[in-house]
Amino acid sequence: MDNNVFSSTELQIYFALLLVVLTNFLFLKRFLPYHQNVESMRPRLPPGPKPWPIVGNLPEMLRNKPAFRWIHKLMKDMNTEIACIRLGNVHVIPVTSPELSREFLKNQDSIFASRPTIMAVDFISKGYLTTALGPYGEQWKKMKKILITDILSTRSHKRLHDNRVEEADNIVRYVYNQCNDKDKGVVVDVRFVSQHYCGNVMRRVCFNKRFFGNGMKDGGPSHEEVEHVDAIFTMLKFIYAFCISDYIPCLRGLDLDGHENIVKKAVRKVDQYHNPVIEERIQQWKDGRKKDVEDFLDVFITLKDACNNSILTPEEIKAQITEIFIEGVDNPSNAFEWALAEMINHPEILKKAAEELDSVVGKERQVQESDLNKLNYVKACAREAFRLHPVVSFNVPHVAMDDTTVANYFIPKGSHVLISRQGLGRNPRIWDEPEKFKPERHLMDKDIDLALTDSELRLLSFSTGKRVCPGVMLGTYMTVMLFAKLLHGFTWSVPPNETSIDLTESKNDIMLAKPLHSLAKPRLPAKVYQG
Known part of the structure; x- marks a missing residue:
């Protein structure tokens, strides 16, 4: 769209921002001299664009969507690894430095241990009743203790x-069942398969x-599971979507950017x-x-x-x-989707992963969780995907609970x-x-931590x-098992009549612009897939 042309939605947003500025102008004018005196005594804020009164840099953010790309471009242009962008009355502090990240998440962890109270999280967490998304407080402490002690122990x-x-095992059988001609293989929608593997695991645990319904005979998802997973990913997309x-x-309730309606619809679908299931189980x-x-x-x-x-209410x-x-x-x-796309374009990486799997597991049985610690190269591929192709650009926001x-x-x-x-x-x-996918960079350690984390915060996974x-x-375990199962069970290559995988990122997020489709062929004896 031409940058000089405003859509009707943008005009509504700018009109609302103008009203906010006008209604707050007289109040701020009265207190501005005192505010300026206080500001002059503080250390300087991180570098960033000059904000407008009241609305800060919201106009620039709205004209440069998606916001995460605009923020990274600002930081690159300013040649800084920390910035300050004021959105409304909120100071947003993006950080791209491992050293500074350790300062926020380790050295001053107790100050930055809270979360913002925002629209999407309010709806999804039913009023901040949960752990990861809830602000610091007694409810968060209660739920975190339960998760650590009783749920994820x-x-x-x-x-x-x-x-x-x-x-x-089921996801391997599902892909195998799609191969009507085992020699020719079948073109697989890898995003669909990997997302539904994750959905299946979460429903099982x-x-x-x-399945929520009867499911499919081949082990694949039916429309209920597709709707469910789609709604979960919609929530993920809009949790912190600026x-x-x-x-x-x-301005909440006006839904100027349409996010509120989308989130509410996804929450209703998941509910x-x-x-x-939850209410019936409670009654049982x-x-x-x-x-x-x-x-x-x-x-x-x-x-x-x-x-x-x-201890817990139904809500x-x-x-x-x-x-x-x-x-x-x-x-x-x-x-997995990103790693496989990169590996198909670099067949030598796929070959190394398959050779390691054959060495550790062989070809007469499937991979088990007990094998995972020995699969250093497979883990290196997973870690490299986390490094180069994270699922979102920014981590969940940390909120400063005090000046620092x-x-x-x-x-x-x-x-x-x-x-x-x-x-x-x-x-x-x-x-x-x-910018290069190189799993070998993670093989410097003799044994790669299965948790795929990095204590120095050179990459951020969990x-x-x-x-x-x-x-x-x-x-x-879910990540490494997904890699191991599908790399061990099948050969993967570009679909017929194609020469390489397009690694273009989506415009609005950092997933692959086009879901990965790859030709899969069984590489183990038929009896192994039926086990």
Whole structure:
């Protein structure tokens, strides 16, 4: 669209911003001299564009969508690894430096341990009842303790081993079943397969079921599962999508950028599938029809306090289950799709991964979780995908709970700190040939940590500090198992009549612009796929 032409939606947004400026002008004029005197005594803010009164840099952000690309371009043009962009009355602090990231997430972790209270999270978490998305406070402490102790503990991980393995085996059978001609293979939508593998695993560990309906005979998702996964990914897309009302709260409800309606619709769709399962299970435990703990939902329901009262309300259970799905589906599926696309364009990488799998596993059985620690090259491929192709550009925002100073810059209370996954992973000061997919760069250590994390924050996968993802164990096993199962079970190449995979990023996010389609052929004896 011509940058000099305003759409009707943009005109509405700018008109609303103008009203905000006008209604606040007289109030600010009265207090501005005092505000300026206080500001003059503080250390300087990180560098950034000069903000407009009241609305800050929102006009520039709205004219340069998507916001994450605009922010990274600003930082590149200013040649800085930390910036300050004021959106409304919020100081947004993007960071692309590992050293500065460690200052925020490690050295001053206790100050930056909160989350913003924003529209999408409010709806998804049913009023901030959850862990990862909720602001710092007693509710967050309560839910985090439950997740660490009862849900995502090592004991729980072992108990749900069979659920995870069955879904990994199922996705291999599903792809194999598509190959009507085993010699010619079949063109597979890798994004579809990997996302639904993740959806299947999460449904099994949360609800002990693969399908909401009858499912498909070949093991693939039916329309219920497709709707469910699509709604989860819609939530993920809009959780921190730089919604205008998140920075000027008085505009909430007007839905000027359309985000609110989209998020509400996705929440309703997920509730449509989750709520009947949760409510029926609660009743089963009340009636005594359910006696054995089989999944996360059972654990949530059976948690009791000293007086034998339920620790969690139904609303807390519903909200936390949804958040677990959100945390579990995106990283593994995106990493595999991007990694496979890169590996197909570099067949020598695919060959090395297959040779390692054959050496460790052989060709007479499928990969098991017990094999994963020995698959260093496969893990290196996964880590390289996290580095070069993170699922989102910025990590979930950290909110400053007090004024502080970082690298001699003043960081005001309430600032939203955005650690750039792209900026860390592609930082040319840290990485040699940062734009190149090179798994070997991660083989310097004798054994690669299965968790795929980096203590120096040169890349960011599952965060760190108080806000580290509690599901890091589950997420990393899901990721490495997805890589191992599909790289071991099939050869992958470009579809017929194509010469390479297009690695263009999407305009509005950093996923592949076109879902990866690849020719898959079975590489193991037929009996192995039926096991």
